[in-house]
Amino acid sequence: MNYIPNILFAIALIVGIGFFANNVRKLIRNIKLGRDVDVSDNTSQRWKNMAMIALGQSKMVKRPVSGFLHIIVYLGFIIINIEVLEIIIDGLAGTHRIFSSIGPLYGVLIGVFEVLAVLVFVSVIIFWIRRNIIKIKRFWANEMTSWPKNDANYILYIEMVLMALFLIMNATDLKFQAMENGNVISQYLTPLFSGLSEGTIHIIERSAWWLHILGILAFLNYLYFSKHLHILLAFPNTYFGKIVPKGQFKNNDVVTKEVQMMMDPDADPFAAPPEDEGDDIPVKFGASDVQDLNWVQLLNAYTCTECGRCTSECPANITGKKLSPRKIMMDTRDRLEEVGKNIDANNGVFKEDGKQLLDDYITREELWACTTCNACVEACPVSIDPMSIIVEMRNYLVMEESAAPMELNNMMTNIENNGAPWPYNQMDRLNWKNE
Amino acid sequence: MSEQIIVPTMAEFMAQGKHPEVLFWVGCMGSFDDRAKKVTKAFVKLLHKSNVDFAVLGTEESCTGDPAKRAGNEFLFQMQAVTNIEVLNAYEIKKIVTACPHCFNTIKNEYPGLGGNYQVMHHTQFLKSLLDEGRLTVEGGQFKGKRITFHDPCYLGRGNDIYEAPRDLIRKLDAELVEMKSCKSRGLCCGAGGAQMFKEAEPGNKEINVKRTEEAIEVKPEIIAAGCPFCNTMMTDGVKSKNKETDIAVMDIAELIANAQDL
Numbered sequence: 001m002n003y004i005p006n007i008l009f010a011i012a013l014i015v016g017i018g019f020f021a022n023n024v025r026k027l028i029r030n031i032k033l034g035r036d037v038d039v040s041d042n043t044s045q046r047w048k049n050m051a052m053i054a055l056g057q058s059k060m061v062k063r064p065v066s067g068f069l070h071i072i073v074y075l076g077f078i079i080i081n082i083e084v085l086e087i088i089i090d091g092l093a094g095t096h097r098i099f100s101s102i103g104p105l106y107g108v109l110i111g112v113f114e115v116l117a118v119l120v121f122v123s124v125i126i127f128w129i130r131r132n133i134i135k136i137k138r139f140w141a142n143e144m145t146s147w148p149k150n151d152a153n154y155i156l157y158i159e160m161v162l163m164a165l166f167l168i169m170n171a172t173d174l175k176f177q178a179m180e181n182g183n184v185i186s187q188y189l190t191p192l193f194s195g196l197s198e199g200t201i202h203i204i205e206r207s208a209w210w211l212h213i214l215g216i217l218a219f220l221n222y223l224y225f226s227k228h229l230h231i232l233l234a235f236p237n238t239y240f241g242k243i244v245p246k247g248q249f250k251n252n253d254v255v256t257k258e259v260q261m262m263m264d265p266d267a268d269p270f271a272a273p274p275e276d277e278g279d280d281i282p283v284k285f286g287a288s289d290v291q292d293l294n295w296v297q298l299l300n301a302y303t304c305t306e307c308g309r310c311t312s313e314c315p316a317n318i319t320g321k322k323l324s325p326r327k328i329m330m331d332t333r334d335r336l337e338e339v340g341k342n343i344d345a346n347n348g349v350f351k352e353d354g355k356q357l358l359d360d361y362i363t364r365e366e367l368w369a370c371t372t373c374n375a376c377v378e379a380c381p382v383s384i385d386p387m388s389i390i391v392e393m394r395n396y397l398v399m400e401e402s403a404a405p406m407e408l409n410n411m412m413t414n415i416e417n418n419g420a421p422w423p424y425n426q427m428d429r430l431n432w433k434n435e
Numbered sequence: 436m437s438e439q440i441i442v443p444t445m446a447e448f449m450a451q452g453k454h455p456e457v458l459f460w461v462g463c464m465g466s467f468d469d470r471a472k473k474v475t476k477a478f479v480k481l482l483h484k485s486n487v488d489f490a491v492l493g494t495e496e497s498c499t500g501d502p503a504k505r506a507g508n509e510f511l512f513q514m515q516a517v518t519n520i521e522v523l524n525a526y527e528i529k530k531i532v533t534a535c536p537h538c539f540n541t542i543k544n545e546y547p548g549l550g551g552n553y554q555v556m557h558h559t560q561f562l563k564s565l566l567d568e569g570r571l572t573v574e575g576g577q578f579k580g581k582r583i584t585f586h587d588p589c590y591l592g593r594g595n596d597i598y599e600a601p602r603d604l605i606r607k608l609d610a611e612l613v614e615m616k617s618c619k620s621r622g623l624c625c626g627a628g629g630a631q632m633f634k635e636a637e638p639g640n641k642e643i644n645v646k647r648t649e650e651a652i653e654v655k656p657e658i659i660a661a662g663c664p665f666c667n668t669m670m671t672d673g674v675k676s677k678n679k680e681t682d683i684a685v686m687d688i689a690e691l692i693a694n695a696q697d698l
């Protein structure tokens with residue numbers, strides 16, 4: 001017996017999965033560069049969110065057309081992958097369609113796969129038309145530079161090719177066609193090859209089979225560099241997403257301690273400032289770079305699908321301001337990747353590169369345009385919170401650099417002095433009742 | 436126009452050794468802004484009409500810190516919060532109602548972590564509960580059959596998932612409630628949140644409040660109903676910029692209900 005195909009297959013599998021494992025390791029390391037945050041609460045609510053939003057696609061269908069098409073592709077992707085299991089076993093063991101021995105059920109399965117493959121193929125074409133012919137606005141915004149645009153199209157092409165290969169593989173598998181068990185679609189493709197010799201058809205079948213599995217392995221390794229990472233990260237991301245009311249912003253614990261010290265009449269006024277108490281306290285308020293964000297925010301950045309639903313609902317963006325919540329997420333990911341590469345190049349330690357997320361990626365003009373309306377958070381189909389990054393960067397600007405716009409500084413001075421954002425006297429607060 | 440209305444303060448209640456049923460948190464806009472003061476008064480009239488035993492903090496009230504926090508000044512926010520919580524806790528306040536979604540959100544969601552735990556209601560929720568308990572009757576009056584659209588305040592709607600209380604009240608007026616194309620969880624912001632109220636907008640091609648007003652005008656309302664003093668200002672300005680102020684009124688839900696009964 002000739003074992004060469006089995007060995008080649010095993011090597012391809014090991015290399016493919018090995019590279020993928022390495023990508024995952026890098027991904028986790030980069031996400032862990034973020035500050036710690038406690039997300040161990042409300043586990044049942046979190047599982048529910050994951051089941052509804054990631055598994056159940058509940059947010060996707062808020063936009064019915066793209067939601068429906070996405071569900072087809074998503075189901076197709078998951079279900080057709082059962083076939084991959086058979087391919088792997090066949091490839092390693094040198095068998096042919098090992099599951100076909102289960103009889104009629106096999107036909108049902110393959111039949112479903114074939115129908116789904118056609119549906120996915122059609123949906124992907126519609127997606128491509130929406131992007132490239134109809135040019136839906138959110139796919140053509142400023143931050144959709146050449147790479148994000150190409151990335152989106154590459155994925156669509158890869159999916160088309162994989163689906164086509166799957167159907168060709170079945171159509172040219174003469175033994176499978178002879179079984180007449182599940183070839184619901186491929187039987188109509190078989191006649192296309194009728195002029196060819198049996199040997200040629202067999203070569204086509206083998207080629208399609210190999211290209212299909214190699215394509216899947218390549219795709220797996222493409223994920224890390226693509227917005228398509230969301231097919232994996234949507235699950236943890238929806239689990240770790242915000243579960244308190246959207247209007248509720250985090251209170252900063254370090255500030256709480258400082259305020260307590262200040263308000264406490266028994267506190268020793270000559271005591272050392274709290275920064276020196278322990279080294280677990282972050283000395284820096286807010287975020288000017290990715291390491292200042294928490295790891296859930298960094299996970300958010302890798303999960304972003306670049307769909308632009310957030311930006312298309314953002315009041316600032318709609319009225320022509322520079323701010324785009326999608327760009328906030330893309331910038332965060334790009335900077336995080338840059339930091340990660342820096343660490344790789346410098347034997348595991350980050351070497352100062354004179355750059356940061358603030359100014360080099362996200363401008364102040366963008367940050368100050370946000371109305372904190374939560375429309376972006378509401379719109380996101382995978383529970384990303386772009387607004388929290390904006391607010392943390394504002395924290396940095398105000399608390400570390402005192403760099404708020406002048407009018408806001410006036411507003412804050414008024415609050416400090418008069419207990420209201422305008423220069424009215426607090427003692428006049430009840431005057432309205434006599435007016 | 437000067438009319439004296441009775442507004443008891445917590446200090447007065449305390450002096451008599453009594454506790455009110457609810458504290459009315461007036462907020463900075465409600466205290467100082469000319470337009471919002473009218474809403475404050477309308478709401479007070481409704482409280483009296485429903486025999487609600489309420490009090491205000493008066494000169495002991497201070498900004499919740501919302502605009503400072505959204506602008507990024509966490510320190511100032513917490514200073515304000517701790518000061519207010521001290522006052523509220525000293526008076527043993529249990530229940531708070533406010534006509535400002537920003538105060539509502541901040542006290543309800545962000546004060547508990549700093550030691551302030553209260554039952555907090557937005558005035559539309561509170562009015563709805565008075566209605567349900569039969570303490571308040573809502574009649575259509577002059578608003579019967581009028582086309583009214585409700586602009587969802589971000590910090591009431593998306594921020595806290597409250598969409599129905601204000602709408603239930605509008606329906607009670609026998610008015611025709613019409614929805615804008617983006618409403619409820621997809622409602623467009625008026626442009627004031629996140630401390631934008633206090634500064635010029637960044638360069639763009641339109642003001643947000645004008646954009647939102649255009650969406651409202653599309654459904655041809657006679658009245659744009661608001662539930663937030665900031666939205667009220669922004670939408671009023673928007674209507675003015677479109678020269679529609681003779682056709683479209685911007686009114687708070689509390690004003691609608693009070694006016695319907697000629698209070």
Ligand code: SF4
Nearest residue numbers: 314370371373374376
């Ligand atoms: S919260 Fe800020 S970024 Fe998000 S939609 Fe509203 S204005 Fe845009």
Ligand code: SF4
Nearest residue numbers: 304305307308310380
């Ligand atoms: S943040 Fe969410 S809504 Fe915005 S582009 Fe990314 S995935 Fe889409």
